[in-house]
Amino acid sequence: MATLLDHNPNPENFYASLIQGQKFAVIPELILDSGEVLESCPIAYKTWGRLNDTRDNVLVVCHALTGSSDISDWWSPLLGRGKAFDPAHFFIFCANVLGSPYGSASPVTVDPRTGRRYASKFPQTTVRDDVRAHKHVLDALGVRSVAAVIGGSMGGMTTLEWPLCTEPGYVRSIVPIATAADHSAWGISWAEAQRQCIYSDPRFDDGYYEPIPEGQPSAGLAAARMVAMLTYRSCTSFDSRFGRRPQQQRQKPRAVQEPPLDLPRTDVPVATAAPAVTTPVERERKGWTTRRDPSFSAQGYLHYQGQKFIQRFDANCYLHITNKMDAHDVTLGRVSAEESNIDDNALRSILAVVPPGALVVSVATDALFLPEQQERLAACLPGASLAMLKSSDGHDGFLLEFEQLGTLITGKLREDFPQFYNTTAVVDDTAPVTAQPGGASLTGEVEAW
CATH class of the missing domain: 1.10.1740.110 (Rna Polymerase Sigma Factor; Chain: A)
Structure with a gap:
Protein backbone atom coordinates (compact mmCIF):
# COMPACT_ATOMS: atom_id res chain seq x y z
CA MET A 1 0.00 0.00 0.00
CA ALA A 2 1.12 3.55 -0.62
CA THR A 3 2.33 5.75 2.21
CA LEU A 4 0.72 9.20 2.35
CA LEU A 5 3.22 12.03 2.79
CA ASP A 6 3.04 15.60 4.01
CA HIS A 7 5.79 16.77 1.66
CA ASN A 8 7.09 16.46 -1.90
CA PRO A 9 9.72 13.66 -1.94
CA ASN A 10 11.42 15.32 -4.95
CA PRO A 11 11.60 19.01 -3.96
CA GLU A 12 14.18 19.72 -6.68
CA ASN A 13 11.58 18.97 -9.38
CA PHE A 14 10.94 22.44 -10.86
CA TYR A 15 7.75 21.43 -12.69
CA ALA A 16 6.04 19.92 -9.64
CA SER A 17 6.36 23.30 -7.93
CA LEU A 18 4.11 24.80 -10.62
CA ILE A 19 1.10 22.84 -9.30
CA GLN A 20 -0.04 24.37 -6.05
CA GLY A 21 -1.59 22.43 -3.19
CA GLN A 22 -0.60 18.94 -4.32
CA LYS A 23 -0.38 15.99 -1.96
CA PHE A 24 2.04 13.10 -2.35
CA ALA A 25 2.15 9.38 -1.74
CA VAL A 26 4.95 6.86 -2.18
CA ILE A 27 4.48 3.27 -3.37
CA PRO A 28 7.32 1.07 -2.02
CA GLU A 29 7.51 -1.06 -5.18
CA LEU A 30 5.44 -0.62 -8.31
CA ILE A 31 5.74 -3.46 -10.80
CA LEU A 32 5.17 -2.11 -14.30
CA ASP A 33 3.64 -3.86 -17.29
CA SER A 34 7.16 -4.07 -18.70
CA GLY A 35 8.28 -6.12 -15.69
CA GLU A 36 10.53 -3.35 -14.43
CA VAL A 37 10.08 -2.06 -10.90
CA LEU A 38 9.85 1.53 -9.71
CA GLU A 39 11.14 1.69 -6.15
CA SER A 40 9.83 4.36 -3.76
CA CYS A 41 7.52 5.52 -6.54
CA PRO A 42 6.03 8.97 -5.83
CA ILE A 43 2.48 9.86 -6.92
CA ALA A 44 1.22 13.46 -6.86
CA TYR A 45 -2.51 14.01 -6.43
CA LYS A 46 -5.19 16.43 -5.31
CA THR A 47 -8.57 15.90 -3.68
CA TRP A 48 -11.70 17.93 -3.09
CA GLY A 49 -14.65 17.17 -0.81
CA ARG A 50 -14.93 14.43 1.80
CA LEU A 51 -15.41 10.69 1.84
CA ASN A 52 -18.83 9.65 3.09
CA ASP A 53 -19.31 7.03 5.82
CA THR A 54 -19.45 4.20 3.29
CA ARG A 55 -16.35 5.56 1.48
CA ASP A 56 -17.88 5.16 -1.95
CA ASN A 57 -18.82 8.69 -3.07
CA VAL A 58 -15.63 8.93 -5.12
CA LEU A 59 -15.15 10.64 -8.48
CA VAL A 60 -11.85 9.85 -10.20
CA VAL A 61 -10.97 12.48 -12.80
CA CYS A 62 -8.21 11.60 -15.28
CA HIS A 63 -6.14 14.34 -16.89
CA ALA A 64 -5.03 14.56 -20.52
CA LEU A 65 -1.50 14.37 -21.97
CA THR A 66 -0.05 17.62 -20.60
CA GLY A 67 -2.59 18.15 -17.83
CA SER A 68 -2.00 17.86 -14.11
CA SER A 69 -3.64 16.71 -10.90
CA ASP A 70 -5.18 20.18 -10.51
CA ILE A 71 -8.66 19.98 -12.05
CA SER A 72 -9.23 23.60 -11.05
CA ASP A 73 -6.57 24.61 -13.56
CA TRP A 74 -7.89 22.92 -16.71
CA TRP A 75 -11.57 22.09 -15.96
CA SER A 76 -12.24 24.93 -13.52
CA PRO A 77 -15.83 25.65 -14.70
CA LEU A 78 -16.75 22.03 -13.90
CA LEU A 79 -15.40 22.03 -10.33
CA GLY A 80 -17.17 23.57 -7.35
CA ARG A 81 -20.46 23.87 -5.51
CA GLY A 82 -23.41 23.33 -7.81
CA LYS A 83 -21.17 22.21 -10.70
CA ALA A 84 -20.53 18.85 -12.33
CA PHE A 85 -17.72 17.94 -9.90
CA ASP A 86 -19.39 19.04 -6.69
CA PRO A 87 -17.30 18.58 -3.54
CA ALA A 88 -20.45 18.92 -1.44
CA HIS A 89 -21.58 15.53 -2.74
CA PHE A 90 -18.46 13.74 -3.94
CA PHE A 91 -14.92 13.04 -2.87
CA ILE A 92 -13.03 14.08 -6.01
CA PHE A 93 -9.61 12.59 -6.77
CA CYS A 94 -7.18 13.42 -9.56
CA ALA A 95 -3.63 12.04 -9.70
CA ASN A 96 -0.69 12.92 -11.90
CA VAL A 97 0.24 10.12 -14.32
CA LEU A 98 3.58 8.36 -14.35
CA GLY A 99 6.01 10.05 -16.71
CA SER A 100 4.49 13.51 -16.32
CA PRO A 101 6.76 16.21 -14.88
CA TYR A 102 4.24 17.45 -12.30
CA GLY A 103 5.24 15.29 -9.35
CA SER A 104 4.70 11.58 -9.97
CA ALA A 105 7.65 9.35 -10.88
CA SER A 106 9.05 10.52 -14.21
CA PRO A 107 12.27 11.31 -16.07
CA VAL A 108 12.69 14.44 -13.90
CA THR A 109 12.44 12.61 -10.55
CA VAL A 110 15.32 10.88 -8.77
CA ASP A 111 16.00 7.18 -9.12
CA PRO A 112 16.48 6.08 -5.48
CA ARG A 113 18.87 3.35 -6.61
CA THR A 114 21.35 5.80 -8.13
CA GLY A 115 20.56 9.10 -6.45
CA ARG A 116 20.39 10.74 -9.90
CA ARG A 117 17.49 11.81 -12.07
CA TYR A 118 16.15 9.07 -14.32
CA ALA A 119 16.29 11.25 -17.48
CA SER A 120 15.99 9.03 -20.56
CA LYS A 121 16.50 5.87 -18.47
CA PHE A 122 13.06 6.17 -16.90
CA PRO A 123 11.27 2.89 -17.74
CA GLN A 124 8.33 3.13 -20.13
CA THR A 125 4.98 3.04 -18.36
CA THR A 126 1.48 2.31 -19.64
CA VAL A 127 -2.01 3.62 -18.99
CA ARG A 128 -2.65 0.45 -17.02
CA ASP A 129 0.37 1.22 -14.82
CA ASP A 130 -1.22 4.60 -14.04
CA VAL A 131 -4.47 2.96 -12.95
CA ARG A 132 -2.69 0.50 -10.67
CA ALA A 133 -0.53 3.24 -9.16
CA HIS A 134 -3.50 5.52 -8.49
CA LYS A 135 -5.47 2.61 -7.03
CA HIS A 136 -2.68 2.20 -4.44
CA VAL A 137 -3.25 5.83 -3.40
CA LEU A 138 -7.03 5.39 -3.18
CA ASP A 139 -6.48 2.34 -0.97
CA ALA A 140 -4.26 4.40 1.33
CA LEU A 141 -6.97 7.06 1.50
CA GLY A 142 -9.48 4.44 2.62
CA VAL A 143 -11.61 4.39 -0.52
CA ARG A 144 -13.76 1.25 -0.82
CA SER A 145 -15.20 1.83 -4.28
CA VAL A 146 -15.43 4.47 -6.99
CA ALA A 147 -18.71 5.94 -8.13
CA ALA A 148 -17.48 7.19 -11.52
CA VAL A 149 -14.31 7.71 -13.54
CA ILE A 150 -14.25 10.61 -16.00
CA GLY A 151 -11.57 11.79 -18.40
CA GLY A 152 -10.86 13.10 -21.88
CA SER A 153 -8.30 12.22 -24.55
CA MET A 154 -5.49 10.34 -22.76
CA GLY A 155 -7.65 10.72 -19.65
CA GLY A 156 -10.36 8.89 -21.57
CA MET A 157 -7.92 6.05 -22.23
CA THR A 158 -7.30 5.86 -18.48
CA THR A 159 -11.05 5.99 -17.84
CA LEU A 160 -11.56 2.90 -20.00
CA GLU A 161 -8.84 0.99 -18.16
CA TRP A 162 -10.10 1.67 -14.63
CA PRO A 163 -12.87 -0.99 -14.61
CA LEU A 164 -10.61 -3.38 -16.55
CA CYS A 165 -7.68 -3.11 -14.11
CA THR A 166 -9.67 -3.30 -10.86
CA GLU A 167 -11.91 -5.90 -9.29
CA PRO A 168 -15.49 -6.22 -10.64
CA GLY A 169 -17.84 -3.69 -9.08
CA TYR A 170 -15.08 -1.39 -7.81
CA VAL A 171 -15.95 1.20 -10.50
CA ARG A 172 -19.67 1.73 -11.03
CA SER A 173 -19.80 4.19 -13.92
CA ILE A 174 -17.50 5.71 -16.56
CA VAL A 175 -17.57 8.76 -18.83
CA PRO A 176 -14.85 8.47 -21.52
CA ILE A 177 -14.55 11.68 -23.55
CA ALA A 178 -12.92 12.31 -26.96
CA THR A 179 -10.97 9.06 -26.80
CA ALA A 180 -10.73 5.60 -28.36
CA ALA A 181 -10.25 1.92 -27.61
CA ASP A 182 -6.76 2.18 -29.10
CA HIS A 183 -4.48 4.86 -30.47
CA SER A 184 -4.92 4.99 -34.22
CA ALA A 185 -2.20 4.97 -36.87
CA TRP A 186 -3.14 8.62 -37.44
CA GLY A 187 -2.54 9.52 -33.81
CA ILE A 188 0.68 7.51 -33.66
CA HIS A 320 7.43 9.32 -22.52
CA ILE A 321 3.74 10.19 -22.45
CA THR A 322 3.29 10.27 -26.23
CA ASN A 323 4.79 6.77 -26.33
CA LYS A 324 2.39 5.77 -23.56
CA MET A 325 -0.55 6.96 -25.64
CA ASP A 326 0.73 5.14 -28.73
CA ALA A 327 0.79 1.87 -26.76
CA HIS A 328 -2.82 2.24 -25.64
CA ASP A 329 -5.01 -0.66 -26.78
CA VAL A 330 -7.60 -2.16 -24.44
CA THR A 331 -7.39 -5.48 -26.30
CA LEU A 332 -3.61 -5.80 -25.92
CA GLY A 333 -2.73 -8.94 -23.97
CA ARG A 334 -6.41 -9.71 -23.41
CA VAL A 335 -7.07 -11.40 -26.75
CA SER A 336 -4.81 -12.69 -29.48
CA ALA A 337 -3.67 -10.29 -32.19
CA GLU A 338 -5.62 -12.32 -34.76
CA GLU A 339 -8.86 -12.00 -32.79
CA SER A 340 -8.47 -8.26 -32.25
CA ASN A 341 -8.00 -7.65 -35.98
CA ILE A 342 -11.02 -9.62 -37.20
CA ASP A 343 -13.95 -7.49 -36.00
CA ASP A 344 -15.27 -5.77 -32.89
CA ASN A 345 -16.42 -8.95 -31.17
CA ALA A 346 -13.13 -9.20 -29.28
CA LEU A 347 -13.40 -5.59 -28.11
CA ARG A 348 -17.03 -6.12 -27.16
CA SER A 349 -16.14 -9.20 -25.09
CA ILE A 350 -13.40 -7.33 -23.21
CA LEU A 351 -15.60 -4.31 -22.48
CA ALA A 352 -18.47 -6.57 -21.34
CA VAL A 353 -17.13 -6.35 -17.77
CA VAL A 354 -17.41 -2.54 -17.76
CA PRO A 355 -20.42 -1.30 -15.75
CA PRO A 356 -23.41 -0.87 -18.09
CA GLY A 357 -24.63 2.56 -19.12
CA ALA A 358 -21.36 4.35 -19.87
CA LEU A 359 -21.69 7.85 -21.30
CA VAL A 360 -19.35 8.24 -24.27
CA VAL A 361 -18.75 11.86 -25.32
CA SER A 362 -17.49 12.94 -28.73
CA VAL A 363 -16.51 16.27 -30.31
CA ALA A 364 -18.10 16.83 -33.70
CA THR A 365 -15.02 18.42 -35.33
CA ASP A 366 -12.36 16.25 -33.66
CA ALA A 367 -9.72 15.34 -36.26
CA LEU A 368 -7.40 13.53 -33.82
CA PHE A 369 -9.85 11.18 -32.10
CA LEU A 370 -12.50 10.91 -34.78
CA PRO A 371 -16.19 10.72 -33.79
CA GLU A 372 -16.24 7.31 -35.48
CA GLN A 373 -13.92 6.06 -32.75
CA GLN A 374 -16.36 7.12 -30.05
CA GLU A 375 -19.22 5.57 -32.01
CA ARG A 376 -17.27 2.31 -31.96
CA LEU A 377 -16.79 2.57 -28.20
CA ALA A 378 -20.46 3.28 -27.60
CA ALA A 379 -21.41 0.29 -29.74
CA CYS A 380 -19.06 -2.06 -27.83
CA LEU A 381 -19.63 -0.85 -24.25
CA PRO A 382 -22.66 -2.51 -22.62
CA GLY A 383 -25.74 -0.29 -22.68
CA ALA A 384 -23.69 2.81 -23.47
CA SER A 385 -25.01 6.09 -24.82
CA LEU A 386 -23.23 8.56 -27.11
CA ALA A 387 -23.35 12.36 -26.78
CA MET A 388 -21.86 14.85 -29.23
CA LEU A 389 -20.32 18.16 -28.21
CA LYS A 390 -21.07 20.86 -30.75
CA SER A 391 -17.82 22.73 -31.23
CA SER A 392 -15.76 24.19 -34.05
CA ASP A 393 -12.58 23.85 -31.97
CA GLY A 394 -11.75 20.24 -32.77
CA HIS A 395 -10.30 17.87 -30.18
CA ASP A 396 -9.81 20.66 -27.65
CA GLY A 397 -13.57 21.10 -27.55
CA PHE A 398 -13.57 18.84 -24.47
CA LEU A 399 -11.42 21.48 -22.72
CA LEU A 400 -13.48 24.41 -23.96
CA GLU A 401 -17.17 23.48 -24.17
CA PHE A 402 -17.74 23.64 -20.43
CA GLU A 403 -21.47 24.34 -20.46
CA GLN A 404 -22.32 21.41 -22.72
CA LEU A 405 -19.97 19.05 -20.92
CA GLY A 406 -21.12 20.14 -17.48
CA THR A 407 -24.75 19.48 -18.37
CA LEU A 408 -23.92 16.00 -19.68
CA ILE A 409 -21.79 14.97 -16.69
CA THR A 410 -24.18 16.38 -14.10
CA GLY A 411 -27.11 14.59 -15.72
CA LYS A 412 -25.21 11.31 -15.78
CA LEU A 413 -24.11 11.55 -12.14
CA ARG A 414 -27.55 12.55 -10.89
CA GLU A 415 -29.11 9.66 -12.78
CA ASP A 416 -26.62 7.09 -11.51
CA PHE A 417 -26.09 8.34 -7.95
CA PRO A 418 -29.17 10.18 -6.64
CA GLN A 419 -28.28 9.04 -3.11
CA PHE A 420 -25.21 11.27 -3.03
CA TYR A 421 -27.29 14.35 -3.76
CA ASN A 422 -29.52 13.71 -0.75
CA THR A 423 -26.70 14.69 1.60
CA THR A 424 -24.41 17.69 1.55
CA ALA A 425 -20.96 17.72 3.11
CA VAL A 426 -19.47 20.84 4.64
CA VAL A 427 -16.68 21.95 2.32
CA ASP A 428 -14.26 24.85 2.25
CA ASP A 429 -15.69 27.41 -0.18
CA THR A 430 -12.70 29.69 0.27
CA ALA A 431 -10.39 27.52 -1.85
CA PRO A 432 -9.20 29.32 -5.00
CA VAL A 433 -11.02 28.52 -8.23
CA THR A 434 -7.70 28.13 -9.99
CA ALA A 435 -4.26 27.45 -8.57
CA GLN A 436 -2.47 29.92 -10.87
CA PRO A 437 -1.68 33.54 -10.03
CA GLY A 438 -4.09 36.07 -11.45
CA GLY A 439 -6.61 33.40 -12.46
CA ALA A 440 -4.49 32.24 -15.42
CA SER A 441 -4.42 28.61 -16.53
CA LEU A 442 -1.14 26.71 -16.61
CA THR A 443 -2.28 23.58 -18.46
CA GLY A 444 -5.75 24.53 -19.75
CA GLU A 445 -6.69 25.79 -23.19
CA VAL A 446 -8.82 28.83 -22.35
CA GLU A 447 -6.84 31.99 -23.00
CA ALA A 448 -7.33 35.48 -24.35
CA TRP A 449 -4.45 35.39 -26.86
Missing part, protein backbone atom coordinates in the same frame (compact mmCIF):
# COMPACT_ATOMS: atom_id res chain seq x y z
CA SER A 189 1.98 9.26 -36.76
CA TRP A 190 1.29 12.75 -35.40
CA ALA A 191 3.02 11.78 -32.14
CA GLU A 192 6.06 10.50 -34.03
CA ALA A 193 6.35 13.78 -35.94
CA GLN A 194 6.35 15.62 -32.62
CA ARG A 195 8.99 13.34 -31.13
CA GLN A 196 11.25 13.86 -34.12
CA CYS A 197 11.12 17.61 -33.49
CA ILE A 198 12.61 16.98 -30.04
CA TYR A 199 15.19 14.46 -31.21
CA SER A 200 16.42 16.85 -33.90
CA ASP A 201 17.27 19.58 -31.37
CA PRO A 202 21.03 19.32 -30.61
CA ARG A 203 20.33 20.35 -27.02
CA PHE A 204 18.36 17.13 -26.48
CA ASP A 205 21.67 15.28 -26.05
CA ASP A 206 20.00 11.83 -25.79
CA GLY A 207 17.85 13.13 -22.95
CA TYR A 208 20.68 14.23 -20.67
CA TYR A 209 20.07 17.92 -20.17
CA GLU A 210 19.25 20.08 -17.16
CA PRO A 211 15.50 19.51 -16.54
CA ILE A 212 14.50 23.15 -16.24
CA PRO A 213 13.06 25.44 -18.93
CA GLU A 214 16.41 27.10 -19.60
CA GLY A 215 18.29 23.81 -19.86
CA GLN A 216 16.09 21.64 -22.04
CA PRO A 217 15.81 21.39 -25.87
CA SER A 218 13.42 24.31 -26.06
CA ALA A 219 13.31 24.73 -29.84
CA GLY A 220 12.48 21.07 -30.41
CA LEU A 221 9.87 20.92 -27.67
CA ALA A 222 8.26 24.17 -28.83
CA ALA A 223 8.08 22.88 -32.40
CA ALA A 224 6.50 19.64 -31.12
CA ARG A 225 3.87 21.67 -29.31
CA MET A 226 3.13 23.66 -32.46
CA VAL A 227 2.57 20.44 -34.39
CA ALA A 228 0.34 19.14 -31.62
CA MET A 229 -1.79 22.29 -31.62
CA LEU A 230 -2.70 21.63 -35.26
CA THR A 231 -4.16 18.28 -34.22
CA TYR A 232 -6.00 19.69 -31.20
CA ARG A 233 -7.87 22.37 -33.11
CA SER A 234 -9.61 22.43 -36.49
CA CYS A 235 -9.18 24.20 -39.82
CA THR A 236 -12.46 26.03 -39.20
CA SER A 237 -11.27 27.14 -35.78
CA PHE A 238 -7.99 28.56 -37.09
CA ASP A 239 -9.55 30.22 -40.12
CA SER A 240 -12.28 31.93 -38.10
CA ARG A 241 -9.93 32.95 -35.30
CA PHE A 242 -6.94 34.12 -37.36
CA GLY A 243 -7.70 34.15 -41.07
CA ARG A 244 -4.86 35.93 -42.86
CA ARG A 245 -4.70 38.69 -40.30
CA PRO A 246 -1.19 40.04 -39.63
CA GLN A 247 0.60 39.35 -36.41
CA GLN A 248 0.02 41.98 -33.73
CA GLN A 249 2.27 42.84 -30.83
CA ARG A 250 0.62 41.63 -27.66
CA GLN A 251 1.50 42.07 -24.04
CA LYS A 252 2.71 38.79 -22.59
CA PRO A 253 0.55 37.24 -19.85
CA ARG A 254 1.93 37.93 -16.43
CA ALA A 255 1.67 34.27 -15.47
CA VAL A 256 3.91 33.18 -18.34
CA GLN A 257 7.57 34.17 -18.23
CA GLU A 258 8.85 33.42 -21.70
CA PRO A 259 12.56 32.70 -22.26
CA PRO A 260 14.20 33.43 -25.60
CA LEU A 261 13.03 30.92 -28.17
CA ASP A 262 15.58 30.08 -30.84
CA LEU A 263 13.23 28.97 -33.60
CA PRO A 264 13.89 29.40 -37.31
CA ARG A 265 11.49 31.86 -38.91
CA THR A 266 9.30 30.90 -41.82
CA ASP A 267 8.89 34.26 -43.54
CA VAL A 268 9.95 35.26 -47.01
CA PRO A 269 13.69 36.07 -47.12
CA VAL A 270 14.47 39.73 -46.64
CA ALA A 271 17.25 41.82 -48.06
CA THR A 272 20.32 42.27 -45.93
CA ALA A 273 22.89 45.01 -45.70
CA ALA A 274 25.71 42.48 -45.95
CA PRO A 275 28.62 43.10 -48.33
CA ALA A 276 28.25 41.88 -51.89
CA VAL A 277 28.75 38.15 -52.33
CA THR A 278 30.30 36.42 -55.26
CA THR A 279 28.26 33.25 -55.90
CA PRO A 280 24.53 32.42 -56.18
CA VAL A 281 24.85 29.94 -53.29
CA GLU A 282 26.34 32.59 -51.01
CA ARG A 283 23.65 35.08 -52.05
CA GLU A 284 20.90 32.58 -51.18
CA ARG A 285 22.52 31.76 -47.83
CA LYS A 286 22.90 35.43 -46.94
CA GLY A 287 19.29 36.11 -47.87
CA TRP A 288 18.14 33.86 -45.04
CA THR A 289 20.43 35.28 -42.37
CA THR A 290 18.01 38.02 -41.38
CA ARG A 291 14.53 36.97 -40.30
CA ARG A 292 11.44 38.85 -39.40
CA ASP A 293 8.96 38.07 -36.67
CA PRO A 294 5.96 35.96 -37.74
CA SER A 295 3.97 37.75 -40.44
CA PHE A 296 0.58 36.21 -39.70
CA SER A 297 -1.48 36.01 -36.54
CA ALA A 298 -1.75 32.21 -36.86
CA GLN A 299 2.05 31.95 -36.84
CA GLY A 300 2.26 34.19 -33.81
CA TYR A 301 -0.24 32.02 -31.97
CA LEU A 302 1.80 28.89 -32.61
CA HIS A 303 4.99 30.61 -31.45
CA TYR A 304 3.17 31.79 -28.33
CA GLN A 305 2.00 28.22 -27.62
CA GLY A 306 5.55 26.94 -28.06
CA GLN A 307 7.00 29.55 -25.73
CA LYS A 308 4.36 28.92 -23.10
CA PHE A 309 4.84 25.17 -23.28
CA ILE A 310 8.59 25.06 -22.75
CA GLN A 311 8.10 26.96 -19.50
CA ARG A 312 5.77 24.33 -18.06
CA PHE A 313 6.67 20.92 -19.51
CA ASP A 314 9.72 18.70 -19.92
CA ALA A 315 10.91 17.18 -23.21
CA ASN A 316 11.76 13.72 -21.83
CA CYS A 317 8.35 13.61 -20.18
CA TYR A 318 6.67 14.59 -23.43
CA LEU A 319 8.43 11.75 -25.25
